[in-house]
Structure formats: C-alpha cells, structure tokens
Amino acid sequence: MTEFTKLGLSATTLKAVADTGYTEATPIQASAIPVALAGRDVLGIAQTGTGKTAAFTLPMIDRLGSGRARARMPRALVLAPTRELADQVAENFAKYAKGTKLSWALLIGGVSMGDQVALLNKGVDVLIATPGRLLDLFERGKILLTGVEMMVIDEADRMLDMGFIPDIERIFKLTPPRRQTLFFSATMPPEITRLTTQFLKDPTRIEASRPAMTADTITQYVVRIPSSDPKAKRTALRALVGREDVKNGIVFCNRKSEVDIVAKSLKTHGFDAAPIHGDLDQSLRMKTLADFRSGELKILVASDVAARGLDIPDVSHVFNYDVSHHADDYVHRIGRTGRAGKLGQAFMIVTPSDDKSLDKVLKLIKMDPQELTLEGIDFASIKDRPRTEDAKGRGRSRSDRPRPIPKSDNVASMEPIARAAPKAEEAASEEAPRRSRSRRSTRTEASEVATAAPTVAVEAAPATAEPQQPRREHARDAKKPEQRKEQPVQAARGGFGDDVPAFLRRPVIFSD
Ligand code: ADP
Numbered sequence: 105m106t107e108f109t110k111l112g113l114s115a116t117t118l119k120a121v122a123d124t125g126y127t128e129a130t131p132i133q134a135s136a137i138p139v140a141l142a143g144r145d146v147l148g149i150a151q152t153g154t155g156k157t158a159a160f161t162l163p164m165i166d167r168l169g170s171g172r173a174r175a176r177m178p179r180a181l182v183l184a185p186t187r188e189l190a191d192q193v194a195e196n197f198a199k200y201a202k203g204t205k206l207s208w209a210l211l212i213g214g215v216s217m218g219d220q221v222a223l224l225n226k227g228v229d230v231l232i233a234t235p236g237r238l239l240d241l242f243e244r245g246k247i248l249l250t251g252v253e254m255m256v257i258d259e260a261d262r263m264l265d266m267g268f269i270p271d272i273e274r275i276f277k278l279t280p281p282r283r284q285t286l287f288f289s290a291t292m293p294p295e296i297t298r299l300t301t302q303f304l305k306d307p308t309r310i311e312a313s314r315p316a317m318t319a320d321t322i323t324q325y326v327v328r329i330p331s332s333d334p335k336a337k338r339t340a341l342r343a344l345v346g347r348e349d350v351k352n353g354i355v356f357c358n359r360k361s362e363v364d365i366v367a368k369s370l371k372t373h374g375f376d377a378a379p380i381h382g383d384l385d386q387s388l389r390m391k392t393l394a395d396f397r398s399g400e401l402k403i404l405v406a407s408d409v410a411a412r413g414l415d416i417p418d419v420s421h422v423f424n425y426d427v428s429h430h431a432d433d434y435v436h437r438i439g440r441t442g443r444a445g446k447l448g449q450a451f452m453i454v455t456p457s458d459d460k461s462l463d464k465v466l467k468l469i470k471m472d473p474q475e476l477t478l479e480g481i482d483f484a485s486i487k488d489r490p491r492t493e494d495a496k497g498r499g500r501s502r503s504d505r506p507r508p509i510p511k512s513d514n515v516a517s518m519e520p521i522a523r524a525a526p527k528a529e530e531a532a533s534e535e536a537p538r539r540s541r542s543r544r545s546t547r548t549e550a551s552e553v554a555t556a557a558p559t560v561a562v563e564a565a566p567a568t569a570e571p572q573q574p575r576r577e578h579a580r581d582a583k584k585p586e587q588r589k590e591q592p593v594q595a596a597r598g599g600f601g602d603d604v605p606a607f608l609r610r611p612v613i614f615s616d
Pocket residue numbers: 126127128129130133150151152153154155156157158413414415417443444578579
C-alpha cells in the first residue's frame with residue numbers, strides 16, 4: 105500500500121490525483137511511476153481494472169513538464185488499439201493534466217480530420233492515437249514524429265499482434281531512438297514478449313500480477329449446454345441475462361454478424377440491448393457506448409472491439425456468448441467487470457464444439473471457473489433453421505469471412521500486411537487478421553431470431569463467492585450514494601471501511 109505522495113510526482117500532478125479521490129496508488133502505479141519518472145523503459149503487466157492508465161499518464165505529465173509544444177511536432181505519443189480506448193485515455197489525460205499547460209490531441213479514425221489537423225498545426229504536446237489515423241496524418245505531412253520523447257503503447261501485446269505490427273514498426277521508426285518507451289497490458293504471451301525487445305531499451309519488467317491473471321474481483325462461471333445450435337445458445341444467453349442480479353452487462357460474440365443477430369434477438373425478447381462492432385458507423389459506436397456508460401442502455405452486445413481497456417466502472421456482468429478463440433481475449437473480455445476493486449460476474453456459454461478453445465482459456469488463466477447448470481431448458485428440441493447459402497459460405501459479412509492463415513507463426517518475420525489488408529486501426533480487435541479466425545459462420549433468418557423462446561427455469565443462482573480480501577468502494581462512487589444503492593453486486597459486499605482493497609495490495613515483481 106503506497107501513498108501517491110511517495111512516488112516522486114510533482115505537486116500539480118498530485119493535486120490532480122487527489123481531486124479524483126484516489127489516496128493509495130495501486131501496485132502497478134506504485135512500481136511503475138518511479139521507474140518511468142527516472143526515464144527508464146517499462147514493460148508493465150497488471151490485471152484488468154487496476155489503474156494502468158494512471159501508471160503511464162502521471163509520469164508522462166511530469167516528464168513533459170514545462171517544455172513547449174511545437175507545430176506538428178508532438179513530444180509524446182500514446183497508441184491504443186481501438187478508437188474508444190484512445191478516446192478514454194485522452195479523457196484520463198485531460199483529467200490528470202488539468203493543472204498543467206500541456207496540450208493534447210486525439211487522433212482516431214471514423215471522425216473528420218479537420219479538427220485534428222487544426223490542433224496539430226497549432227502544436228500539441230501529446231498525441232493519443234490509433235495507428236491507422238496517425239499514419240494517415242503522417243502521410244499527409246501533418247505530423248513529424250522526430251520530436252517524440254516518450255511513447256506509450258497501451259494493450260501492448262495486442263498492438264504487437266499481427267494486425268498492428270507493421271504499422272507499429274513503422275511508427276517506431278519515425279521516432280528518435282533516444283525516446284523513452286512504456287508498454288502496458290494485462291496479458292503478455294511469451295512470443296510477444298520476445299517482440300518487445302526491438303522497441304524497448306533495457307526495460308524494467310514490472311509484474312503486479314502474473315500475465316493473463318484474471319482480476320480477483322470477478323467470479324467466473326462456465327455454463328455448459330449440450331447443443332452448439334445458435335438458437336440453443338441464444339436461449340441459454342437469455343436465461344443468463346435475465347437473472348435477477350444483472351444490473352447491466354456486456355455480451356461478447358466472436359463474429360460481427362453474430363453480434364447483430366444476438367442483439368436483435370435480445371431486443372425481440374424484451375431486453376434493452378444494442379450492438380457494437382467495427383463495421384458500425386463511428387458515431388453510432390460512440391453513442392451506443394455512451395448510452396451504456398450512462399446506464400441508459402442495459403446490455404451491450406459486442407465484438408472484441410469492446411474487449412480491451414474500456415473502463416466502465418459499474419458493469420455488473422460479462423457474458424461470453426462464444427468462447428473466445430484467443431485465450432487472452434477472454435481475460436480482457438471479462439475484465440470489463442470487476443474493475444477498481446468492485447465485484448463482477450462473468451459467464452461463459454460452452455457448447456460441445458468449444459472444447460478446444462475452452463482448454464486454451466483454462467490453461468491460460470490457471471483456474472477453474474465454477475460450473476453452472478441451466479435447468480428446465482429442453483436443448484434437444486431447440487433447432488435453428490440453417491440458411492441454404494450458409495453451406496456455400498455466402499450470406500456472411502465481408503469481415504466474417506475466414507481470412508488467410510499466415511504460414512509463419514513468427515509475427516515479426518511476416519511480410520508487411522497492413523497496406524494490403526485494412527489499416528491496422530480498422531483492423532482493431534475483431535478487425536485484425538489474426539492467426540486462427542473462426543471458419544464457421546452460422547446465419548439465422550431474422551424472423552427465426554424473433555420466434556418466441558421456450559420458458560426457461562434457471563436454478564437458483566449460486567451466491568457470488570465472497571471476496572477473499574476486504575474491498576473498498578471505488579472513490580468515484582463514494583461521491584454518489586444514490587448509485588451505490590443500485591449496485592448490490594459491488595457495493596453490498598464492500599463494507600471496506602478503512603481496509604485496503606485487494607487490487608491495491610498485490611505484491612509486485614520487478615526484473616531488469
Ligand atoms: P487498467 O488499465 O489497469 O485496466 P484503468 O486505468 O482503466 O485500469 O483503471 C481502472 C479504474 O480504476 C478506473 O476507473 C480508474 O479511475 C480507477 N483507478 C485508477 N487508479 C486508482 C487508484 N489509485 N485508486 C482507486 N481507483 C483507481
């Protein structure tokens with residue numbers, strides 16, 4: 105447990121931190137901030153929802169100090185894999201840098217370039233960007249990266265994944281070698297760690313948790329059903345989403361077409377649900393997310409575009425409609441709940457055809473989620489009518505078609521693919537050409553989606569496991585008692601008093 109005042113931050117930055125209501129630094133903050141302030145490179149790993157954003161933003165603000173912004177020459181660059189995450193990081197930056205003269209610009213695709221260019225011309229200290237739009241603006245001569253003193257790569261393992269690596273390599277080459285570089289993520293597969301060596305100089309590796317360790321605040325359930333039929337899966341999903349304690353939740357699907365179908369199906373059955381994925385218009389993506397954040401929308405049905413980094417403090421549940429093909433994605437998906445010491449629940453629907461993917465997830469997280477049985481559903485009698493064109497592979501959205509699997513597993517040695525493939529930013533999350541995409545696509549007639557569900561009885565929900573450590577509520581909620589009442593999942597189990605929440609306590613492993 106470390107007070108922020110002991111980390112070497114400036115008085116101005118400490119004041120901004122105090123204004124947010126935080127008193128103790130989380131383990132990743134306590135460990136990474138002094139190292140970053142000393143100008144060293146950092147590879148920081150910590151569970152989802154444990155404050156990695158402040159761990160890089162606060163030292164960045166102090167390192168940039170009182171220097172001056174020059175037109176088109178930013179001094180720091182933060183890269184994130186999705187537009188929504190970049191936007192959120194920018195909001196954090198604005199909050200922490202409010203007492204300084206530092207200026208910033210958010211460069212993301214899907215929105216007009218005009219305002220972004222105007223800001224760049226005026227000169228900004230910090231760019232917070234998705235790689236695609238950053239490179240677009242660079243190619244148009246609107247930015248020079250030769251003045252970059254500090255680079256942050258959030259969700260670093262994702263950014264070094266195949267969809268992004270060519271753009272990331274290119275961006276790094278445009279920055280001066282003497283820059284300071286910080287990488288952060290909750291997951292860091294060994295093959296990606298190897299890639300980090302080409303970007304980091306003698307980094308300090310800081311592990312506030314083992315890579316891919318799921319947050320302690322999330323109670324995880326596996327819900328096995330005997331049928332892989334989409335209609336059976338949707339029936340199971342409704343039984344889960346309809347549980348009494350679901351205040352709000354995110355349903356993750358592997359494919360964008362499935363996101364649309366599931367959202368539509370939930371709506372037809374009276375749930376307040378809306379889809380979000382990379383094929384939707386950016387303004388709609390932003391609006392849907394804002395509605396979900398504000399509590400206006402109860403169920404967000406999402407592709408992996410929403411799996412990384414998004415910090416919506418009060419998400420009570422995450423539902424994996426599909427088992428993620430990439431085990432790391434599971435950790436990020438469920439990490440949308442149980443943030444900043446709050447409690448959350450995560451359910452994963454598992455069908456007989458998911459055994460392989462499930463194995464990978466269980467091996468990665470090194471724990472066994474509780475098994476939950478859905479009673480009273482006659483899965484054998486539930487059948488979806490397949491569309492004829494499915495058999496021929498038609499009727500899929502373009503992005504759902506299987507993509508070529510690269511021959512080599514060595515991501516770094518791949519031919520640049522970003523220019524031939526969609527831009528990396530467009531390739532974000534489900535947009536990225538990943539190694540083992542799902543080759544199946546099952547479409548349903550909208551009319552079938554709308555058919556009435558059999559009545560389902562769900563066995564009494566097992567009590568959420570009590571947290572092993574006393575926890576404290578999130579500071580933001582302390583200011584909103586009326587909201588606290590509505591959050592039995594998180595708050596009722598709190599009673600943290602002066603106790604320190606587990607997410608502030610985890611021991612940290614350093615290695616140089
Ligand atoms: P991560 O990037 O590790 O997933 P975030 O940076 O998004 O986590 O932070 C998760 C939540 O924790 C945010 O809502 C943030 O405001 C809150 N938070 C960050 N640092 C602290 C702290 N020291 N004390 C309490 N809450 C914090």
